[in-house]
Amino acid sequence: MKFRNFPMVPRVIYGRGSFEQTSEIIEEKRNKEYPFIFLLDKVFEGKELSKRVPLKGKDKIIYLDTTDEPKTKGIDAIRDSLKDEFGTVSGIIGIGGGSVMDSAKAVALMMTTEGSSAQYQGWDLIKVPGVYHVGIPTISGTGAEVSRTCILTGPERKLGINSDYTPFDQVILDPALVKGVEKNQAFFTGMDCYIHCIESLTGTYLNAFSKSYGEKALELCQKIYVKKPVWDDESDEDLMMASWHGGMSIAYSQVGIAHAVSYGLSYLLGTHHGVGNCIVFDKLEEYYPEGVKEFKYMVEKNQIEIPQGICKGLTDEQFNIMINVSYGMVPLWENALGKDWQKIMTKDKLRALYEEM
Structure with a gap:
């Protein structure tokens, strides 16, 4: 058997206030002729965090509108302008x-790669390292800060650029930056982490490496969303660590049905990733009975409304688009249901699942 030799983030700093060391950390990578580019969520424009970004010389902030999830054409446009x-x-x-x-991961890769980012949606299609890239999360749950993929919506599919060159060169984990995230948004991204764990820990790809990280992430999610009566500073810290461990748990395994199905929702309807995962997971008692039962308890306890009826009134063509996008996520289906997954999750059964949402 040939084992995969996966990369990990080589350098990470953790702690409240660690964001203030950003300038010091990146300075050794500075080429005096060329600037650092800070991609900053547009919600911070004019806010205190934007004033703390350590700009020098020709350094530049590009504000990203995250109303919609990243598209290949947007990544290409940023790369071309830079x-x-x-x-x-x-x-x-x-x-x-x-x-x-x-x-950030996608732009860094495309700075050294020709063509459109849409050409590299898939596994191991990037052949050269990108420019130096740093991740500084201001919300926890997705695991994007540690993963070897960057999920993009292209003209034909929603799929990540999944490669050995995708992970960040440096991550700065500062729990102070996630303070005050809106309740629903924090829940949906936190549930992305929880669902990662359930899918990884029940999948056919499970191994001791993935299990050790997945179990810790799941334990932290349960502590935050099941056992604790209220959210506090410790919850911010715990979810930041759950996100890290959850991302690590799928580095050597995979996610499963909820993610595979939610990609169809996102591609056709623009449903945000965390919300989409929750919409789907809510209907997956047949496949993840214990996880879905606990998920429903967390939804009720935290007084969260899961959107319903989003597929009502869709045409046959639209359902087929979602089904084809979802069916393209072969490793996710194999992890969830094994090599014969198409016999278990037929296109008719997947259509019926979408119709429930």
């Missing part, structure tokens, strides 16, 4: 949630 203006850059620093993390 090449036109600067030639190249010293590095890309992403500050925000999962969409900003994925955008």
